[in-house]
Amino acid sequence: xxxxxxxxxxxxxxxxxxxxxxxxxxxxxxxxxxxxxxxxxxxxxxxxxxxxxxxxxxxxxxxxxxxxxxxxxxxxxxxxxxxxxxxxxxxxxxxxxxxxxxxxxxxxxxxxxxxxxxxxxxxxxxxxxxxxxxxxxxxxxxxxxxxxxxxxxxxxxxxxxxxxxxxxxxxxxxxxxxxxxxxxxxxxxxxxxxxxxxxxxxxxxxxxxxxxxxxxxxxxxxxxxxxxxxxxxxxxxxxxxxxxxxxxxxxxxxxxxxxxxxxxxxxxxxxxxxxxxxxxxxxxxxxxxxxxxxxxxxxxxxxxxxxxxxxxxxxxxxxxxxxxxxxxxxxxxxxxxxxxxxxxxxxxxxxxxx
Numbered sequence: 001x002x003x004x005x006x007x008x009x010x011x012x013x014x015x016x017x018x019x020x021x022x023x024x025x026x027x028x029x030x031x032x033x034x035x036x037x038x039x040x041x042x043x044x045x046x047x048x049x050x051x052x053x054x055x056x057x058x059x060x061x062x063x064x065x066x067x068x069x070x071x072x073x074x075x076x077x078x079x080x081x082x083x084x085x086x087x088x089x090x091x092x093x094x095x096x097x098x099x100x101x102x103x104x105x106x107x108x109x110x111x112x113x114x115x116x117x118x119x120x121x122x123x124x125x126x127x128x129x130x131x132x133x134x135x136x137x138x139x140x141x142x143x144x145x146x147x148x149x150x151x152x153x154x155x156x157x158x159x160x161x162x163x164x165x166x167x168x169x170x171x172x173x174x175x176x177x178x179x180x181x182x183x184x185x186x187x188x189x190x191x192x193x194x195x196x197x198x199x200x201x202x203x204x205x206x207x208x209x210x211x212x213x214x215x216x217x218x219x220x221x222x223x224x225x226x227x228x229x230x231x232x233x234x235x236x237x238x239x240x241x242x243x244x245x246x247x248x249x250x251x252x253x254x255x256x257x258x259x260x261x262x263x264x265x266x267x268x269x270x271x272x273x274x275x276x277x278x279x280x281x282x283x284x285x286x287x288x289x290x291x292x293x294x295x296x297x298x299x300x301x302x303x304x305x306x307x308x309x310x311x312x313x314x315x316x317x318x319x320x321x322x323x324x325x326x327x328x329x330x331x332x333x334x335x336x337x338x339x340x341x342x343x344x345x346x347x348x349x350x351x352x353x354x
Contacts, residue, residue, distance in 0.1 A: 016043040017312065018080050019107075022071065022095055023087030024049040024058040027109060031296040032084055033061050035305055042305075044084075048074050071095060075102045082132075082312070085109060088180045089188040093118040100129040107308050109136050110197050112325040114188025116333050119326055132318065134308045135325040138300040139198040140205060143287045148260070148267055148274055152206050157278055158264030160207050163243045165258035165269070167195045168251035168292070171230070182221065182228060190229035191247045192218070192332055199245045200236075200328045206260065209238045211348040216335035219250075234335050237345075254292040326351055 019036070021028050024047050036042045046066040047058040055067045068074045075098065082105040085095050093113045099106045106126075112135040113119050126133045139145060152160065169191070173181075180186040181194060219231040230249040235242070260267040265278025271290040276283045310316035330351040338346045 015041050017041060017082060017309075018043050018045050018078075019082040019084055020044065020046040020048060020074055020078060020080055021058070021084045021086060022048045022074075023085065023091075024054045025086060027296060028084070028086035029057065029061060031298050031301050032086060033058075034298060035301055036084075037062070039305065041309055045080065046074055046078050071098050075104070080104045082107060088186045089114050089193070090186055093122060096122050096133060097125055100125040100131060103129045103131055105132045105134075105312055107134050107136065107305075110325070111135075111188065111193055111329060111332075112322070113329065114193065116329065119329050123322065123326065126322070132308070132311050134311060134321050136301070136304050137198070137201050137321070137324060137328075138297060138304045140202055141300040141303045142291055142297070144269065144272070144274060144285075144291050145202060147285055147287075148269060149202075149205055151267060151274075151276060152260065152262075156265060156276060157260065157262030157267055160241045160260060160262050162241060162261040163203055163206065163258070164246075165199055165203070165244070166246040166256070167191075167199065167248070168253060168255040169195070169249050170251055170254060171249055173249055173254070173295075184228045187228070189332070189336075190218075190221070190232075191249050192216070192229055192232045192234065192335060195247050196232060196234060196245065196332055196335070197328050199247070200331050201324050203236065203243050203245070204324070204327060207238050207241050207243070209240065210350050211236050211238050211331065213237045213345045213347050214331055214334040215338045215343055215345045217343045218339045221249075229339075232335070236331065236348075254290075256291040 019042055021032060021044060036044050044062060044065065046068060047055065048068045048071055049055045049058060050069050059065060059067060066078065083095065083099050085092055085106060085108040087095065089111050092108055096106050096108065113122055122133065140149065151157065187193060215235045217233045218229040221228050221230045232247045234245040256271050258269045265276065268275040271292055273284055273286045307316060311318055311321065331348065334346045334348055338344060
């Protein structure tokens with residue numbers, strides 16, 4: 001298990017950093033709260049949660065804590081260093097903009113926001129406020145992905161030529177205590193906005209190039225015609241490589257698998273292990289739980305919290321995380337555009353130079 005980075009630094013006189021959790025559903029209770037409770041760098045002063053039963057649950061978890069039903073009351077009554085946003089996606093923008101008004105830093109569950117219009121607003125306002133806005137892109141810290149990225153970065157398979165990834169989930173997967181993931185007006189999108197987000201930032205951390213074009217074909221939940229995609233075939237072309245990502249909420253089992261081909265070798269990903277083939281040899285790396293097991297991933301959150309802290313104190317390059325989140329949303333938006341235009345290929349520009 002990875003350990004929390006509790007290294008002393010020149011900012012130690014202002015620690016712990018005072019924060020509030022916004023929304024106390026399953027991810028807040030099982031993936032965020034346990035880490036903040038045991039990390040001496042942070043102190044959770046308050047929780048904002050409109051549901052009475054969940055507020056009571058927050059009190060049971062934290063004990064002596066201030067509880068609020070809305071953000072406005074929180075910001076008027078509390079002096080905070082950061083907020084931790086764990087509410088459904090379409091509410092993220094309002095919470096982030098409110099934090100910008102009060103110059104309070106933000107840790108936010110993915111997707112950061114659900115539209116390019118909101119993304120532009122968030123980027124502009126957070127720069128004006130001079131705060132950190134940091135998205136929880138935690139899948140890269142899954143042991144199987146950490147090892148895969150390490151092998152790629154150390155040249156084990158040479159220059160990347162092709163990536164194929166598949167994410168299989170059953171129809172009743174996820175959605176929190178209110179099943180919000182299946183409601184477009186709350187989730188902002190279907191499986192592409194959900195699992196697609198994770199796979200895009202993983203691919204971009206492996207292929208360190210700007211994509212050139214995107215195409216996608218989608219299927220939709222039958223009871224919500226043309227509203228919420230539950231199966232997606234996503235293609236992303238780069239100058240030197242091609243990527244295919246298949247995502248479905250229609251599978252009979254949960255599973256993650258795929259491959260990465262380079263000009264000097266191959267890596268095969270199979271849920272709880274990877275196989276490296278290069279130079280005529282084969283190596284197998286085994287991991288504990290399968291990648292498809294569970295949804296809260298407490299251990300994967302530890303390095304996320306460390307990275308957030310490092311950006312807060314200036315030990316990590318600012319803007320790197322929010323730029324990564326922006327790229328995820330941009331490519332997702334192009335995928336929707338492609339599907340809506342007959343699954344045609346859509347040219348990808350550098351979003352940061354537009």
